[in-house]
Amino acid sequence: MSFRIKRPLRTVSLLGAACALVLTGCTTGGIDKPRGNGYKIERVQSENASERVRFLVMHFTTIDFDHSLRVLTQPSSAPVSSHYLVPENNDPTYPHDDLRVYQLVDEDRRAWHAGPARWEDRYQINDQSIGIEIVNRAHCHPPVETSTEEIGEEICFFPEFDPEQIDLVIALSKDILARYPDITPTRVIGHGDVVPQYKIDPGPRFPWQKLAEAGIGAWYEEEAVKRHMDYLQGNTSSDRESIRRRFAQWLADYGYGIDPETASEDDITLYTRAFQFHFRPWKVDGEVDNHSRAILLALLEKYFPSKLSGYPELKGTLVAELDNRE
Incomplete structure (x- = not known):
């Protein structure tokens, strides 16, 4: 079965029509050197595209710097990663006198940090985000269990974030936002926002309001x-x-x-x-x-x-x- 769809009569191609309207707008970007199999690539910049990165996701690690670095970079049965790792002061496993941002995955590559997450109408958050892991040794104790039931509730401890560490997170985030204008304020989110069934990080001590005052993320009036x-x-x-x-x-x-x-x-x-x-x-x-x-x-x-x-x-x-x- 076939269908006929009425369309306006076109006497030239889409590209030809656009170039006829704006003669200087369709210049090519030049010809690349021949590829390995001998063919040539000619570049023409299209306006019909957007950045891959749409979200910035904050995490805490729950473990010290050394363990965090190994978990985020070494193979395992359940591999995880992030684009950046930000250490904290007074961590005996951290090897430097000054705090440094560690980049673990290039921003144009997919890091495995968000899991089965959802925000807005997007499900594949790993494909569309940059993840920042922040060293913070928050931890939870599960409810006491008997043979028949759980007694009480999970008890969690959330240490304060290191102020110098947060300043580093702010500087890093500003640079990221400058590169990716699609990350609007409501798209700077926590791991717990996108996977609340399993995660609560970066937790209640994370200074979201301070970040918003620095131009990173959302806050209310x-x-x-x-x-x-x-x-x-x-x-x-x-x-x-x-x-x-x-x-x-x-x-x-x-x-x-x-x-x-x-x-x-x-x-x-x-x-x-x-x-x-x-x-x-x-x-x-x-x-x-x-x-x-x-x-x-x-x-x-x-x-x-x-x-x-x-x-x-x-x-x-x-x-x-x-x-x-x-």
Whole structure:
């Protein structure tokens, strides 16, 4: 079976038409030397392309520098890597007097650091990201187990990051962002943001706000959080299930890989916890409270303002106020 599709009549090829319109815009880049099998390559720069790199993903290592370097560079049964490794002071396994950034994988190559991750509508995050591993010996103790059940909850310890180390991360990140303009603020993310089922790094001690103040990544405006809090506290008609389901939609609109329609209660708790690790680290409980909702709305207002008008529960006074501010 065949189909006929009406198209505008063309008397010249696409390339010919473009060159006819702008005679100086279709110059070639010259001819390369013959390749190994004797053929020639002529280069013409296309405007219809983009950078491979779209995301910048932050990690912590949980182990010291020496172990980190070996794990990230040596073959193993479960190989992992990252593009960069940033050490910390007072680590007896670190061999230098000054802190240095270690590059382990060229930026144009795929490092294995994000696993089965998702952000926005992208699943193959390793293919589209640069990963920075930061030496920090955070660790968790699993719940006590008996023959029949687990007792208590996992207990985690998160050391502060070395300030000099963070300054190095900021300098490195600025250089990366300058090379890859597709890494917008909401695409500077943590491992726990993209794989909350398995990871929590870089953890609640990572200074996301300091990075944002240096021009790296996203952060919210306090005034916007207060305004959204005032609105939410005055709107008490929704039930708990509806509130959690709407919050899952807001998370998805921001970039988190949650499906609002099919997400279970545990899924919503998990992704809420990941969001809190990043944007409200002083209280990470997985509860969809008004403060978490206000922070997320403030982020959407700042980075995706057009999406707010798509939420029926926000129509009316609040959206009108935002429209008047534009």
